[in-house]
Amino acid sequence: MKIKLGILLAASIGVASPAAAQDAASFLEAADRAVGASSVNSISYSGSGWMGAVGQNFADGEDWPRHVLQSYDRVIDYPSQSSREEYVRVQGDYPARGGGRTPIIGERHTLEFAGGGYAWTLNGDGEPVAQSPEDAELAQFMIAVSPHGIIKSAMAAADVTIVDRYIPSQDRTLKVVAFTTMDKYRVSAEFNDKYLMERFMTQIPNPVMGDMQMEVRYEEWTDIGNGIKFPFLFHGHQGDHLLTARTGMNWLNLNVSEATANVADAALNVPANVRNAPAPQVNVAAQEVADGVWLMAGGSHNSVAIEFDDFVTVVDAPQNEARSLAVIAEINRLIPGKTIRYLINTHHHWDHLGGARTYVAKGATVVTHESNRDFYRDAVFAPQIRTLSPDTLSRNPFATTGPGPAALETVTDRHFISDGERTILIFNVQNLEHAADMLMTYLPEEQILINADLWGPPPAGAPPPANISASAVALYDNIRRLNLDIATHVPIHGQPGPHSDFERIVGPAAIQRQAALEGGG
């Protein structure tokens, strides 16, 4: 009885028939021979190219902002599932538009390690620092879909299938091998008639996009000795979306200059403090900055809660659902009995949007720039199942009777929220290179201005920042344009600070730039 049930279940979830599994297995053996995957224990490769800052485009529908990948070095060791990745980015000639700390001033170094299901980086003193379990899982997955890793993963998978796919535009037929790896991720890989993998497609979890599309092309497979081939061109996308008007979302282009298989000492040991690192905690530290105005700090990104007569408005829901749940719990404790009616989304960058779905699930209306309307309705807040990382909204029952699309209130130039007693004003920040849709929130009574990514006041007594960003200058110009009286800046990053500091530090740079513009005719 047990056995029969097992067979029934296997059939109903579409496990390949024995003959088809045999086809896939013999095809993968040929694919393995073509590039020597099974004989690769480790691989070291270097190159250069460009990288896109995923989730940080200037405006929705535009491509990710690019930075030059000046150097890139990676070593992967398969038996220990470890990886060392080091790269240096510079701004180069790419336009200084969008987020991801654009423009890069000088060089930006990144060094990341993974091994045994852990991920870590090094702090300024060279000490290992554990990254989140989510980062560690993604790092492990990227090893599983690396050029040789993907063959190994497919050969180890229990559910591998193979089909022909005719590509009319190229008049050729590719073999598509599909499988599940790490008991979670579905991967489909396309092979040409030389048994070389040209592209794989998959989905990875993302707080904004849900089961987010990722695809990588491995091209220019080149002989690197001992019957081993390696692709000398990587081209990757992240965040393509079939149902919204988007361009191809280019994440990576790497021209490999050198690759060596089976290098010495490629396996990494997981540092003890990384292995024993406690699970990351969400820390919320509330601070009343004016009567009924709370800065919800405690992490890398703040929210601001503003109490109205019979509801609450929150500015920004950064990062992810875990942060939103903690912030909402604290708001409910501080301001009991009032629902969060509005969530003001400062801009569409994913680090400022990743927690917004939680507020939508709890019935809040999202106030955002008009340019985000379609993308938010059709993708970010779409009533849809999310399988890789379900959240409160994706677990809501969806039916033709509701809930329908998320409630959105959009802003083109200016907007307000009022209960008759308290009024707050919301303005689009113009002539900004960081994000086209940026909203700042002004509390006229308290003379508070809330901004994201434009101005983080330096701590009292600290020296002024070495570089005055173009975003700070744009904020200065917008404050002038709108004639706002400001006492205090309340930032989404950092701590509140007086407007006098802003005038003193940013004012001269803004006046200088204005003079330069006029002088230049």
Ligand SMILES: [Zn+2]
């Ligand atoms: Zn931003």
Ligand SMILES: [Zn+2]
């Ligand atoms: Zn930010």
